[in-house]
Each structure stands twice: as C-alpha cells, then as structure tokens.
Amino acid sequence: MGIYVEEDNFHMQTKNCSYIFRILEDKGLQQIYFGKKICRKNKYDNLSWYEKRGLELYTEKEKSYLRLGTIRQEYSSYGRGDFRHPAYQVKLKNGSRITELKYKSYEVNRGKKKIQGLPSVFAEEDSDVETLKIILTDELINLDVILNYTVFPKFDTIVRNVEFYNRGNEDLILLKAMSLQLDLPDANYDFIHFSGAWLRERNIYRTTLRPGIQGIDSIKYSSSHQQNPFFMLARLETTEFKGEVLGFNFIYSGNFQNIIEVDHFHTARITIGINTVESEFLLSRKDSFITPEAIISYTDKGFNTLSQQLSEFYKNHLMCSKFSKTSRPILLNSWEGMYYDFDDNKLLSLASKAKELGIELLVVDDGWFGKRKDDRTSLGDWNPSLDRFPKGIGEFAKKVHKLGIKFGLWFEPEMISLESNLYERYPEWLVKCPERLPAISRNQYVLDFTRKEVVDYIFNSMSKVIDEAELDYIKWDMNRYISDSYSANLSASQQMEFSHRYILGVYRLYEKLTVKYPDILFESCASGGGRFDLGMMHYAPQAWTSDNTDPIERLKIQYGTSYGYSISMMGTHVSDVPNQQTGRVTSLEFRSSVAYFGVFGYELDITKLSNEETTEIKEQIRFYQKYREIFQHGIFYRLRSPFMGSSVSWQVVSKDQSISIVAYYQMLNEQNPGFVRLYCMGLDENKMYSIDGFNEIFSGSELMYAGLNIFQKKYQDRTVAGTQDFLVDLFIINEMF
Numbered sequence: 001m002g003i004y005v006e007e008d009n010f011h012m013q014t015k016n017c018s019y020i021f022r023i024l025e026d027k028g029l030q031q032i033y034f035g036k037k038i039c040r041k042n043k044y045d046n047l048s049w050y051e052k053r054g055l056e057l058y059t060e061k062e063k064s065y066l067r068l069g070t071i072r073q074e075y076s077s078y079g080r081g082d083f084r085h086p087a088y089q090v091k092l093k094n095g096s097r098i099t100e101l102k103y104k105s106y107e108v109n110r111g112k113k114k115i116q117g118l119p120s121v122f123a124e125e126d127s128d129v130e131t132l133k134i135i136l137t138d139e140l141i142n143l144d145v146i147l148n149y150t151v152f153p154k155f156d157t158i159v160r161n162v163e164f165y166n167r168g169n170e171d172l173i174l175l176k177a178m179s180l181q182l183d184l185p186d187a188n189y190d191f192i193h194f195s196g197a198w199l200r201e202r203n204i205y206r207t208t209l210r211p212g213i214q215g216i217d218s219i220k221y222s223s224s225h226q227q228n229p230f231f232m233l234a235r236l237e238t239t240e241f242k243g244e245v246l247g248f249n250f251i252y253s254g255n256f257q258n259i260i261e262v263d264h265f266h267t268a269r270i271t272i273g274i275n276t277v278e279s280e281f282l283l284s285r286k287d288s289f290i291t292p293e294a295i296i297s298y299t300d301k302g303f304n305t306l307s308q309q310l311s312e313f314y315k316n317h318l319m320c321s322k323f324s325k326t327s328r329p330i331l332l333n334s335w336e337g338m339y340y341d342f343d344d345n346k347l348l349s350l351a352s353k354a355k356e357l358g359i360e361l362l363v364v365d366d367g368w369f370g371k372r373k374d375d376r377t378s379l380g381d382w383n384p385s386l387d388r389f390p391k392g393i394g395e396f397a398k399k400v401h402k403l404g405i406k407f408g409l410w411f412e413p414e415m416i417s418l419e420s421n422l423y424e425r426y427p428e429w430l431v432k433c434p435e436r437l438p439a440i441s442r443n444q445y446v447l448d449f450t451r452k453e454v455v456d457y458i459f460n461s462m463s464k465v466i467d468e469a470e471l472d473y474i475k476w477d478m479n480r481y482i483s484d485s486y487s488a489n490l491s492a493s494q495q496m497e498f499s500h501r502y503i504l505g506v507y508r509l510y511e512k513l514t515v516k517y518p519d520i521l522f523e524s525c526a527s528g529g530g531r532f533d534l535g536m537m538h539y540a541p542q543a544w545t546s547d548n549t550d551p552i553e554r555l556k557i558q559y560g561t562s563y564g565y566s567i568s569m570m571g572t573h574v575s576d577v578p579n580q581q582t583g584r585v586t587s588l589e590f591r592s593s594v595a596y597f598g599v600f601g602y603e604l605d606i607t608k609l610s611n612e613e614t615t616e617i618k619e620q621i622r623f624y625q626k627y628r629e630i631f632q633h634g635i636f637y638r639l640r641s642p643f644m645g646s647s648v649s650w651q652v653v654s655k656d657q658s659i660s661i662v663a664y665y666q667m668l669n670e671q672n673p674g675f676v677r678l679y680c681m682g683l684d685e686n687k688m689y690s691i692d693g694f695n696e697i698f699s700g701s702e703l704m705y706a707g708l709n710i711f712q713k714k715y716q717d718r719t720v721a722g723t724q725d726f727l728v729d730l731f732i733i734n735e736m737f
C-alpha cells in the first residue's frame with residue numbers, strides 16, 4: 001500500500017483500490033485506471049491503448065496515433081485536439097490560450113502538511129500516508145504545474161490538488177484551475193447528488209449518466225443549500241451494502257463546479273474545482289496559485305461503507321478541532337424559543353431550567369449585541385447590548401458558568417447592517433459595485449472579507465467578547481448569498497479574484513480564532529445548511545444542518561446528509577410544536593428520536609414545559625448522555641430510506657459491536673399495513689444480544705440475517721391531535737455478558 005513508481009507508471013494503492021497513470025512517449029500523462037485494487041506491474045499495455053478514431057486531431061504526423069481526443073488524461077489542457085472540457089486554462093500576454101504540459105519530474109514524501117491559508121487534509125510523517133508530487137511544465141512559457149496526490153491507504157481515499165507556478169517573466173492569467181480530473185473508461189454509472197433549498201437541504205437524486213455535461217455547482221459564493229459539493233458515481237446495481245461507488249468532495253466553501261462529461265466514446269471525465277464563473281487569477285511573474293483540495297474515495301461495498309470510511313477519514317485527517325473526536329455537549333439554543341425577545345433575567349431562568357433538565361450548554365443566538373431587536377440592525381457591532389445585559393455579558397456568563405453550564409454566543413462575522421456603528425465608521429467595507437445599489441437580503445449586506453483590515457477588525461471585536469464572556473462555544477452564521485461582488489481594494493485586473501479572496505478571508509478569520517481559542521467549540525451555519533461543506537468542517541466540527549426542525553422533514557435532510565458527512569457533524573435539535581416551519585405536530589418522543597442521531601440539543605422555551613414534559617426531557621437527556629459516544633462516534637448505518645417509502649430506519653453501533661441503537665420511524669399511519677422485517681447491520685454474528693423490552697435473547701446473526709419483526713405500532717396518544725401518523729420504535733441492543 002502506498003505510492004509505487006514502476007517502469008512506466010505511477011501506481012497509488014490503498015487497502016482496496018488502485019489509481020494508476022503513466023507518462024506517454026510525448027511526455028503527456030495518461031490516466032490508466034481507478035478502481036478496485038489490482039496488482040502492480042511494470043507496464044499495462046492492454047490498458048494504455050491508443051486507438052485511432054475518425055475526426056480526432058493529432059499534432060505530429062509520424063505519431064498520428066497520439067490523438068488527445070482519444071486519450072484518457074490526467075490533467076487536460078484545451079485547444080490541441082481534446083474537446084472535452086479541460087482541467088485548466090491559462091491566458092498569455094499575447095492573448096493565446098494554448099498551453100501544453102509535459103512531464104518533468106516527481107517526488108514522493110511521507111505524511112502531508114496542511115496548506116497555508118486553506119482548509120486541507122493533514123497526516124503525520126510517521127504515518128502510512130504518502131504524498132506524490134508530479135511536476136509538469138510548459139517550457140515555452142515557463143509555467144510549472146504541480147499535481148499533488150496524497151494517499152490514505154486505510155480509508156481508500158486519495159486527495160488531490162494542483163499548484164501553478166509562473167517561472168517566466170511575463171504575467172499569466174489563470175482562467176481555469178480545477179483541483180481534480182479523473183477520466184474513467186466507461187460511463188455506466190449513476191450520478192448521485194444532494195440537492196435542495198433552504199429548509200430542504202440535501203435530498204438525494206440519482207440519475208444515470210447520459211452523454212454530455214452534467215454536474216452540480218454554485219455561484220452563490222457559498223457551497224449552498226441548493227447543491228452540495230459531495231457526489232457519488234455508482235454502478236447501476238449499487239445499493240447501500242453492495243457494489244462499486246466512487247465518492248467525491250471538495251474542501252471548499254465558496255463557488256464550486258463539479259462536472260461529469262460523458263463524451264462520444266462513452267468515457268466519463270470528472271472535474272472538480274473552483275467555479276469558472278467569477279474567477280480568473282492573475283499569475284504574476286514568479287508567483288504561484290494553489291487550488292483547494294478535492295477528495296476521491298472508493299469502495300465496492302456500497303454506499304454505507306463509503307459513508308463510514310469518509311466519516312472516519314474526516315475525523316482523522318481533515319478536522320482540526322480537538323472536538324472532532326471528543327463528545328460534544330447537549331445544548332439549548334435560544335432562537336426558536338425566544339427569537340429576539342429576551343433579556344438577562346429571562347435567559348437566567350432558561351439557564352436554571354436547563355440545569356434542572358441536565359442540559360450542558362446554553363447558546364444565546366441572534367439578538368445579544370448592539371441595538372439588535374430584529375434583523376434590521378447592528379450586524380458588525382459585536383458589543384453586547386446593555387439593554388439586554390445591563391451588568392455586562394461577562395457578569396451574565398459568570399452566572400451561567402456558576403450553574404455548571406457552558407456558555408456560547410451566535411455571531412455573523414461576515415455581515416454588516418446599514419444601521420450599525422460599523423457602517424457609519426467604515427462604509428467602504430460594505431461589498432458593492434461602484435455607482436450601483438447593492439442587492440439586499442434579510443436586510444443585510446456583506447463585509448469585504450478580501451481586505452485584511454476587515455478580518456482583523458472582526459477578529460479583535462470577537463476576541464473582546466470571547467474573553468469577557470469566557471465563551472465555550474460559537475455559532476458562526478452566514479445568512480445571505482453574496483451579490484455585487486467588487487472590492488475597492490483590488491485592482492481592476494484582480495476583481496475576478498474577489499470570490500476566492502473572500503473565502504480566503506473567511507478561512508483566515510477561522511484560522512485566527514481557532515488557533516487563539518482551541519478550547520472553543522465552533523458550529524458553522526448558513527441559514528441552516530447553506531455551507532455544510534468540508535471547508536467549514538476543517539475548523540468547525542459541527543454545523544447547523546437545516547433551519548427546518550420538523551422531524552419528518554429532518555428525516556430526509558439528515559438521511560441525505562449522512563451519505564457524505566458523519567452524523568457527528570450534524571446539529572440536531574428538538575423544537576416546539578406545532579413546528580414553526582411546517583406547522584406539523586409530532587410527539588416529544590418522535591422529535592427526540594430523530595434528533596438523537598446527530599449532535600443533540602433543544603431549541604424551545606423550556607421554561608414553559610409542563611411537568612410531564614420536564615420529566616420526559618430529563619429522561620431524554622439521560623438517555624443521550626448514556627449513549628452519546630455511540631451516537632457521535634459510533635458507526636452509522638442507513639437501513640430504510642425516507643425517499644423510498646413511508647417508513648425510515650437507521651442505526652448506530654459502537655465500535656466494539658457491544659451496543660447498538662436502531663430507530664424505526666413511521667411517517668404515515670397506514671392501516672392494515674404489510675409486514676416488516678428490519679435487518680440490523682454491523683453486529684457481531686456470534687455475539688448474543690438482549691433488546692430492552694424483549695424477553696428474548698438474540699444472536700447477532702439472527703438480528704442481521706433473519707431480522708427484527710416490526711410490530712405495527714398503534715396510535716395511542718389521542719390527546720394530541722395530529723400526532724397519529726408519526727410513530728417511532730427505538731431498539732436498544734446490548735451484548736450479553
């Protein structure tokens with residue numbers, strides 16, 4: 001396992017997969033294979049064929065078999081005969097856009113260093129992780145292009161990115177710079193992606209690849225609610241537990257473009273990178289540009305295995321926070337319970353009730369700063385409101401801490417309100433184009449994070465509050481897409497760099513805060529799940545999954561999200577009924593049973609709970625605390641999809657297979673329904689297990705292969721109208737000792 005340099009090929013091998021490319025006789029790079037592990041060999045003549053095809057172009061008459069349009073390439077250029085979309089494009093001073101990259105040299109190193117200024121993967125030098133650098137060059141213009149590959153053998157994952165280095169004396173313009181290209185020899189795959197909208201994030205879509213371009217992208221300046229950068233290519237017969245699947249993701253939170261092009265020879269080209277809309281980079285003399293990293297992960301054991309290996313990979317090699325592997329607190333967030341209607345006294349009663357219930361962290365959401373009484377003012381003024389906290393936020397925080405509860409605050413660091421001291425002082429920091437009125441969203445505007453002084457200013461004002469209130473947690477929100485992009489700070493020729501520079505500014509602030517405050521738990525948020533991506537996860541180990549807290553809707557959102565992300569990345573809260581987004585009424589039991597499968601919390605006014613509800617919530621908290629380790633760091637299985645029927649099921653299993661929790665949810669109370677057997681996963685077939693509430697002992701093999709009979713759950717609670725459809729069974733499975 002690792003990186004092998006053979007006679008004419010580079011072979012990257014993980015536990016179960018191989019990635020091979022070779023140097024062609026004209027020094028171009030040919031992609032040979034990516035898939036299930038195969039043996040190493042000096043040459044793969046059979047796989048590195050050239051075939052002549054009509055109408056395909058070549059440059060040397062004597063070598064007319066070298067036709068770029070018929071060769072699967074490792075990092076393709078445009079304009080020399082390959083008419084598929086290229087991986088990169090560079091413009092010269094004379095306006096020409098033709099370049100040719102030829103192999104120059106390679107290097108193999110142990111471990112993987114983090115990229116300065118960008119979220120990225122990392123690995124120790126003494127680990128089994130290796131990095132391959134392939135240096136390509138265009139001698140005519142002195143352009144070096146370095147392809148980086150890091151191989152993570154245990155996780156069947158390879159991470160790639162590209163560096164452009166202008167060694168010449170002329171400025172170049174980078175028109176396109178994809179992080180990853182992969183040319184597959186056939187296109188017999190389903191394309192599976194996770195699309196949606198605000199309040200309806202990451203629903204699953206599966207379509208068979210067809211000739212032409214298909215893909216997902218964002219030009220909203222965030223990875224977006226609409227298209228998540230994670231996608232999969234799976235063989236048509238692949239299911240949750242069987243079959244080949246390739247997972248792709250991009251470690252970036254801004255505009256992206258993940259494309260699959262099926263060409264006229266039925267090959268599939270995948271490119272992943274920064275969107276070419278709104279991006280162009282000036283590559284001055286002796287200057288370099290580095291792309292964000294992209295991930296490919298392989299398994300032939302179905303979607304569940306892919307999700308599980310990615311989840312472990314992220315924990316070990318992507319997420320920086322010390323909390324990525326430790327347990328996260330059960331929180332109470334003030335938003336849905338109080339919105340802007342609170343002061344220190346109200347919050348203190350909330351905190352005492354939280355204490356009584358066993359809640360571990362109080363989060364004061366939007367509204368604690370400046371003159372903020374609704375969403376029209378004060379973004380940018382990160383000083384606590386004296387109306388709400390007359391004795392100061394420090395005093396308030398002390399009282400919360402004294403109760404033995406952690407304390408956190410909401411920030412929206414990238415935004416500015418017109419009605420704010422910040423705008424009065426620095427109107428030029430608001431993002432807008434000269435002479436034009438900028439578009440508004442949620443009464444707010446965007447701060448110019450391409451400017452260093454803006455990031456520094458926000459860092460200082462946040463630091464002041466963090467220190468004063470000794471914060472344990474920060475929710476970093478971002479509630480609008482970015483328009484009117486322009487910075488008075490950039491030259492005309494650099495305006496197309498705005499989108500990337502903006503995100504680099506966001507990462508700079510994250511970097512500064514997480515380095516200075518390693519003990520603070522960060523949760524990212526963008527109107528719910530609008531920036532649920534690996535760029536954010538590098539710094540913030542959890543994200544607010546969606547503003548939609550209705551558990552029925554959440555079943556879909558969390559199920560979809562779990563394909564590319566671990567459940568410990570998902571903030572999941574129990575909120576009030578009728579649900580404030582859908583008006584649906586569900587039982588407290590149902591709401592909590594959905595929220596357990598994530599980073600659990602509450603988001604309702606707990607001071608208004610009845611005695612029965614108080615007792616029930618105390619019990620829920622005890623339950624989650626008991627099994628928190630398994631929910632947050634166990635192995636997650638999807639068993640029945642909400643996209644396929646009216647019942648849903650999923651399961652977590654402890655790593656030692658001794659405990660498992662299976663949930664079976666009913667979204668519709670069908671009358672006289674068909675019989676259901678639920679097949680558990682991940683248990684030890686030879687171990688004996690008990691299930692709470694059953695007078696029977698089960699072997700792992702019985703639970704997995706014969707299944708668990710699901711008895712029709714009868715609607716009993718006739719006191720709460722509207723809850724009759726939403727019933728849940730939680731099976732707590734324990735190994736017998």
Ligand code: GLA
Pocket residue numbers: 335365366410477479525526527528544547
């Ligand atoms: C966004 C978030 C919510 C809440 C509000 C506050 O919508 O997603 O959770 O923090 O902002 O304004």
